[in-house]
Amino acid sequence: MATGVMSLNPLVDTRDTRFVLFEVLGVDKLTQYPRFADFDKDTFEDVLNLAETIAVEQVYPANMEGDKIGVKYEPDTKRVILPECYKPALQAMYDAGFIGLVNDPEIGGMGMPQAIGQCCTEFFTAASVAFSMYPALTIGALNLIKNFGTQEMKDLYIPKMITGQWTGTMCLTEPDAGSDVGNLKTKAIRQSDGTYKIIGQKIFISGGDYDMPENIIHPVLARIEGDPPGTKGISIFIVPKYRVKPNGSLEFNDVICSGIEHKMGIKASATCTLNFGDNGDCIGWLLGQERQGMKIMFQMMNEARLYVGLQGLAVSSAAYMHAIKYARNRVQGVDVTQMLNPDAPKVTIIKHPDVKRMLLWMKSYVEGMRLLTYYVGYQEDLVHVLDGEAKKEAQAMIEFLIPITKAGNTDNAWKVTAEAIQVYGGYGFCSDYPAEQFARDAKILSIYEGTNGIQSMDLTMRKILMNPEQYNYTVFKKRVQETIDRAKGIVDDKYVAIVQKGLEKVDTVVNYLKDQMAAGKFLHIFANATPLQQALSMFTLAWLHLWMLSATQPKMKEIVGDRKGDDLTVLLADNSEAAYYTGKVLSSQFFLGAEFKKFFGMVDYILDGEAAVVKANEYIFTGAPLE
Amino acid sequence: MALNPLVxxxxxxxxxxxxMDVLQLTKLPKYSSFDKDMFEDMLNLAETMAVEQIYPTFAEGDKEGCHYDGATKKVSIPKCYHAALDAFYEAGFGGMDVSDEWGGMGIPQVISWACNEFFCSANYPLLMYPGLTHGAAELIEAFGTEEQKHMYLANMYSGKWGGTMCLTEPDAGSDVGALKTKAVRQPDGTFKIYGQKIFISSGDNDYYENMIHPVLARIEGDPPGTKGISIFIVPKYRVNPDGSLGEFNDVTCAGIEHKMGIKGSATCTLSFGDNNNCIGWLLGQERQGMKIMFKMMNYARMGVGLQAHGCASAAYMHAVTYCKNRVQGVHVTQMLNPEAKGVTIINHPDVKRMLLWMKSYLEGQRAMIYYLYLNYELAQLLEGEAAKEAQALVEIITPIEKAGCSDMSVLITSEAMQCYGGYGFVADYPVEQMMRNSKITAIYEGTNGIQSMDLTMRKILMNPEQYNYTVLKKRMQQTIDKAKGVVEDKYVALVERGIQKLDEVIEMMKQQMASGQFLHLFANATPLQQAMYMLVIAWMHLWSLSITMPKMKELVGDKKGEERAALLKDNAEAAFYSGKVLASQFYLGAEFPKYFGKIEALLSGESAVIKASEEIFTGALNE
Structure with missing residues (x-):
């Protein structure tokens, strides 16, 4: 790893991305496999640097302006207008090939590892949460077609989607069908030529319509007339905004945007209500088999949920980085040890213990989340290149960690962005400063793509308790134990011991829930799902910090040696590697030594078996009007 | 009892x-003319006003916001606020706790602040106008000359004139001593004021006929820092001896802030003396500015805690109603039944968990806040040791209340939005505004970091003989003793253990203090405050449970299952007490164990924060 000074940008600690990718995960080792044999570390570096450049120079400048202008809707023309500043930034990203970055070269992608893709997406998303959603949804829709479409569909749609000329969405939600997607009413009527007429309304469709792409391709969940209610009866259809005629020209396909939402945040994301078939002329093409809609959509769910987890990481990173810069420059008050000295000079607030505490807290979460998110992406690469048990184990880690990544990162995002505002003080609340927008953008993340309550149920039931032989959980424990064993002798005992103790506690909790499952206490389990997820999310970050500390502690010792006091300060000011590794060590020590203690309280929440939630019913929530 | 969407x-x-047994106040001479009926009248009137006049301005005021006219340098507040403020003042709420000498109703603090809970939950940015006016008037009432009191008070409490708090400058936020606004002595005893203040809520507006600004400034020649600060009354229009408005006093609004929330509150930049013609009248003694302002600040801090709490209360109440109506998904025990019908989401365990979590914090906070206001008053009305103890409780609980309620408000409004799902993020629904409004409460009136330092140092470690802490523990112990045998042992034991653990932390910090380990203390200040907040809420719940558990048993008896559900549906008191018991059991039995994790974090002695220097926060731009 070169010791040259890495670029500084306002969004993501670039040095840390390389640490995670190459020093911890060893992503460059993927190049030994045929799938990635065309690449080497330099090519990865080129792509990462390009992503950073576009994100910082093109996307980031549009973030605040996009938020101020917002998406606009013209009721007369039914046009949705994207903030102008977004368009060149999107085009730059498309032109550089980022839509197809991790996709199959056969369809025009670059075939890069998912782990590299996670890092590139972190830059784009940190630059602007709303911005990154446009390409993300296109990638999702494109992948649906790639994995389940006929060759004809693939030839028709993918080439233009991978360049961004046509974009995509995900059309599931309706006014009465959110978490309960099976309740949807959009219907598909069989036509004699094998196509379907689509009639219905979808809401909260990000990128549903806007004035940049030539066409928008909507994968739509709908029920074929006659098919059963609930999730079993759902099929999925490709419904383009313009259908493509045999001669290649585009014909309007009766997909109308009837309005957009005005939201707390991600204001530059066009959140649309789409009406399909208002004029009886909306055609959809079946994707995959009939009544396989949910199964098909579920395959995309992991990818989408990981992406939202990455959004949580990215917005937290951007907020944290801005807070550091502010704290480094804002002069206010004297050094706390000089409070009684009337001649004491004023200092920058980064010197105050309470401010350092806030920053270190944010740093420890951002760095833990970064490793977690890239790790899951990396497991997806391993699933592609490994065989047998190794492949199964990688898949198990993905299954286990996806709900943790989605829910954990997004719950943290609101807290981290709120703490960043706190560092800014009063100015943080003012719209001239970027901090408050990060917070407003962050809150949706815990809600969409499956609320965190849904993620918690998925983790608790499908991924643990109902997972045959608790295979996923077993693999997770194995990985954690491997990290603990490797850390012994390298990392201070107390940090190793606390993670070991944490692992034992996790086991106790999982066994406790297994007992509840066996006893049929489903209400208790469902009431404990989110508390379990929150505890496991915290534990996962502790595991990852122990892993990082095993790498950073020796490095720091090597560079810093026994230096103390002024000697140390001078070194840290001059040597960026010394500063970096020292910061990493302190971040992990803070998390494991102080923050992680809270995990044990979270576990006791579950083990103490307080049944108040189960005993509560709707009537005891008194005081509020009934309607 | 009336159902409203706020409190x-x-x-x-x-x-x-x-x-709290507030009727005990009617036994004191000051309140002997009051009775429960009068308190009820006030509370009902406040509730009606909050729901019918103030709450309708919540969404509209945020959409319209305040506007600044660069040409006239005037600020206009949301139009709908005018009528609401008129109604508020006409009903006498501007001075409800104030002496009738100044036109007030003279009701007890705790009742007036219970009324304020209704108002703050309805639209707290609106309440900042009369709230700041009240605060400024109190300063004059406490420290002004008779002439000053007669000149200003009646009009301020009646809402004819408004008030502010002018401390902050671009380089003087937490470090208020760094302020530069200066006062130049005039031969007639007045001062010419020169300077700029920022973030002045209500600084200029088109509601009040005049604005009375208490301004912190440094008399030319006085020392730097907090020691050299005096406080001046600086009206927007000078007041003639006959009470009429005189000359414009050279106080100009240079602009307003555009903010994440509280958009209906005019957050102004004020310039004093741009034209060399701004006069200020000294309030109290020279160089006593900080001491005088602190009196208002302590009270204001309590008020911010209530603002935050009210905001969160409204969010929770809205979430309850939403969850009782939103149909989505089948009952979790029916997931495998294809015939199962959709139920309202309040039936889902995870939703009940979120609601119960919010309920438990809000109910604990309500008790803490009212207890604080009760003691604030008792400290003034009682004598001897009783008065000292009441004051000690005010000292130690105030920073906990301000920081704790504001930090929780950010989390509770977020959880309320989570209950709403996707719709919660949409501006047509009120919760996102509540979230946006919540964050400032953790920042202004002394950031929560400042509150934590105040708690740790001034209120505990540097408090002679830790008197405040001793009194707090004494009161908690009294509650524990009364709870034994009435409340299940496990809940009593948790609070007892909680106090023991806090003792360990305080001991550790006393030793760190004695050995000069100040950096450790400052790094642990916020963690200590956050832990103490949880303990105080636990204490309130134990106290509450001692009362509600027997009541519930009386009303519900042994009823279970369908029978119990039917009773709870029909009998409001049974439902209320059951809800109270469950909220307290949830807090003590499930949520409060997290406190012990926070304590362990404090006791761990992890020194990473101390070792961290600015250089190790790598990756970000330097400027």
Whole structure:
């Protein structure tokens, strides 16, 4: 790893991305496999640097302006207008090939590892949460077609989607069908030529319509007339905004945007209500088999949920980085040890213990989340290149960690962005400063793509308790134990011991829930799902910090040696590697030594078996009007 | 009891009468002319006003916001605020706790602040106008000359004139001593004022006929820092001896802030003396500015805690109603039944968990806040040791209340939005505004970091003989003793253990203090405050449970299952007490164990924060 000074940008600690990718995960080792044999570390570096450049120079400048202008809707023309500043930034990203970055070269992608893709997406998303959603949804829709479409569909749609000329969405939600997607009413009527007429309304469709792409391709969940209610009866259809005629020209396909939402945040994301078939002329093409809609959509769910987890990481990173810069420059008050000295000079607030505490807290979460998110992406690469048990184990880690990544990162995002505002003080609340927008953008993340309550149920039931032989959980424990064993002798005992103790506690909790499952206490389990997820999310970050500390502690010792006091300060000011590794060590020590203690309280929440939630019913929530 | 979307009215009465026994105040000479009926009239009137006049301005005021006209340099506030403020003042709420000498109703603090809970939950940015006016007037009432009191008070409490708090400058936020606004002595005893203040809520507006600004400034020649600060009354228009408005006093609004929330509050930049013609009148003694302002600040801090709490209460109440109506998904025990019908989401365990979590914090906070206001008053009305103890409780609980309620408000409004799902993020629904409004409460009136330092140092470690802490523990112990045998042992034991653990932390910090380890203390200040907040809430719940558990048993008996559900549906008191018991059991039995994790974090002695220097926060731009 070169010791040259890495670029500084306002969004993501670039040095840390390389640490995670190459020093911890060893992503460059993927190049030994045929799938990635065309690449080497330099090519990865080129792509990462390009992503950073576009994100910082093109996307980031549009973030605040996009938020101020917002998406606009013209009721007369039914046009949705994207903030102008977004368009060149999107085009730059498309032109550089980022839509197809991790996709199959056969369809025009670059075939890069998912782990590299996670890092590139972190830059784009940190630059602007709303911005990154446009390409993300296109990638999702494109992948649906790639994995389940006929060759004809693939030839028709993918080439233009991978360049961004046509974009995509995900059309599931309706006014009465959110978490309960099976309740949807959009219907598909069989036509004699094998196509379907689509009639219905979808809401909260990000990128549903806007004035940049030539066409928008909507994968739509709908029920074929006659098919059963609930999730079993759902099929999925490709419904383009313009259908493509045999001669290649585009014909309007009766997909109308009837309005957009005005939201707390991600204001530059066009959140649309789409009406399909208002004029009886909306055609959809079946994707995959009939009544396989949910199964098909579920395959995309992991990818989408990981992406939202990455959004949580990215917005937290951007907020944290801005807070550091502010704290480094804002002069206010004297050094706390000089409070009684009337001649004491004023200092920058980064010197105050309470401010350092806030920053270190944010740093420890951002760095833990970064490793977690890239790790899951990396497991997806391993699933592609490994065989047998190794492949199964990688898949198990993905299954286990996806709900943790989605829910954990997004719950943290609101807290981290709120703490960043706190560092800014009063100015943080003012719209001239970027901090408050990060917070407003962050809150949706815990809600969409499956609320965190849904993620918690998925983790608790499908991924643990109902997972045959608790295979996923077993693999997770194995990985954690491997990290603990490797850390012994390298990392201070107390940090190793606390993670070991944490692992034992996790086991106790999982066994406790297994007992509840066996006893049929489903209400208790469902009431404990989110508390379990929150505890496991915290534990996962502790595991990852122990892993990082095993790498950073020796490095720091090597560079810093026994230096103390002024000697140390001078070194840290001059040597960026010394500063970096020292910061990493302190971040992990803070998390494991102080923050992680809270995990044990979270576990006791579950083990103490307080049944108040189960005993509560709707009537005891008194005081509020009934309607 | 009336149902409103803001505050659980029944719970307000529970805390006031069944927990705090506020009627004890009517035994004191000052309040001997009051009785429960009069208190009820005030509370009902406040609730009606909050729901019918103030709450309708919540969404509209945020959409319209305030506007600044660069040409006229005037600020206009949301139009709908005018009528609401008129109604508020006409009903006498501007001076409800104030002496009738100044036109007030003279009601007890705790009742007036229970009324304020209704107002703050309805639209707290609106309440900042009369709130700041009240605060400024109190300064004059406490420290002004008779002439000053007669000149200003009546009009301020009646809402004819408004008030502000002018401390902050671009380089003087937490470090208020760094302020540069200067006062130049004039031969006639007045001062010419020169300077700029920022973030002045209500600084200029088109509602009040005049604005009275208490301004912190440094008399030319006085020392730097907080020691050299004096406070001046600086009206926007000078007041003639006959009470009429005189000359414009050279106080100009240079602009307003555009903010994440509280958009209906005009956050102004004020320039004093741009034209060399701004006069200020000294309030109190020279160089006593900080001491005088602190009196207002302590009170203001309590008020911010209530703002935050009210905001969160409204969010929770809205979430309850939403969850009782939103149909989505089948009952979790029916997931495998294809015939199962959709149920309202309040039936889902995870949703009940979120609601119960919010309920438990809000009810604990309500008790803490009312207890704080009660003691604030008792400290003034009682004598001897009783008065000292009441004051000690005010000292130690105030920073906990301000920081704790504001930090929780950010989390509770977020959880309320989570209950709403996707719709919660949409601006047509009120919760996102509540979230946006919540964050500032953790920042202004002394950031929560400042509150934590105040708690740790001034209120505990540097408090002679830790008197405040001793009194707090004494009160908690009294509650524990009364709870034994009434409340299940496990809940009593948790609070006892909680106090023991806090003792360990305080001991550790005393030793760190003695050995000069100041950096450790400052790094642990916020963690200590956050832990103490949890303990105080636990204490309130134990106290509450001692009352509600027997009541519930009386009403519900042994009923279970369908029978119990039917009773809870029909009998409001049974439902109320059951809800109270469950909220307290949830807090003590499930949520409060997290406190011990926070304590372990404090006791761990992890020194990473101390070792961290600015250089190790790598990756970000330097400028």
């Amino acid at each position: 659980d009215s029944r719970d307000v009465r529970f805390v006031l009468y069944e927990m």
